[in-house]
Amino acid sequence: MEAHRAPDDEIDAALDAVLSPGQDIVVGQGNGIPSRLVAALARHREQLNGSRLLVGWLLVDELPRLPGTEITTFFPSGPLATRAGMERHRAAYVRRSLNELAVGLGPAGSLPVDVVLAQATMPRDGRSSFGVTVDYALPAARRASATVLECGEAVPWTGPRTTIEVDGERVRACAVDAAPIPTAPAAGGGASPMARELLRWIPDGATLELGLGKWAGDLLAGLRDRRGLRIHTGLAGDWLFELEAAGSLDPQAPVIATDAAGGTDFYAALERSDRIALRPASFTHDQRLLSSLPCLRAINSVLEVDLQGRVNTEFGTAGRLGGVAGLRDFAGGAAANPDGLSIIALPSSSRGRSRIVASLDESRAAFAADLVEVVVTEQGSADLRGLGPAERARALVAVAAPEHRPALLEAATEVEML
16 A cells, blocks of 8 residues: 555556456445445446446445446445436346345355455454445455455454455555445334334344334334343444443343444444444355344334235335345244244335235245234234235234225235135
């Protein structure tokens, strides 16, 4: 690393050294997206000609236009969050879970990877930590021919299992004052009806996985009264330290996650913490491991649930919105766990539309209905375990918004579900 270089000069030199036409390039995602490296790709269009760029959760406003490059995403978001955005960038969606990506891009995987662009800490004793975004980026970097790291002192060191050797050739570190994107904690308004329903399913000593959902902030208030909770989740956040301060967590159990998102104080605390261990998604999202965790409660949000119990995680009213990400991994692990529960939480309606729908087109069903065991709305809980088709439909209609129940019952009758 040459300290006298301007940050953009250092980035351009590193990219010049590793990019060539026809490569498969993997980009880190989420709060640890290497935004300076992504922006710099516009200056290297010729070297990217014929290449394929894999991106995930984009917490940036802009994505460079790269006419000669094929863009693939498993989680349409940010500039790719709308049909128009996907078309503008000529991007394609591929349905893959985080575990499938981490395993497929990892050392023994079969998914192609030549170059990785990621955010990381400044090197310490010749190694850099991948900070708040470990998931598939670190396994891919361990296999790629070349990796370029966007580094900064504000990126938290998240443990020895998140590191890679920086040798200046295969792995290059660029000192550019990188920092993870700060996000506000989930706002909570107290014990909402949905939070109260969710708490019914979470006993003391449960192992929790919490997905992204507006209910998360409300749920936190009730979880403070639980004891002996274990955390094995995809995304760690500020709420972990709140639960620890409340005495809710099992003090002997490490907190396991693959990514982290929070405010700047949270990232500083993450650096100092010996409680939170980030690991690649090939470990955190492994269904064999998840199926063995004690009292696993995997709680996730979706866009729609149909009367069979199938879920839509990908399509909104304006087109494709999101992907399966880690939901399928955790739902599958929890459903296979004799001591676990796969729980889906969603509001019963939104903007006058029912979120419980009669039937999903096969292409919109993210995974089989048997991976959904409990559906929770503010109207109550539908326990689908052991139910036949007609019983499942009735249970789901009962947690739909009251004004939509007659139409759902009529639709179920028409297709002979009832």
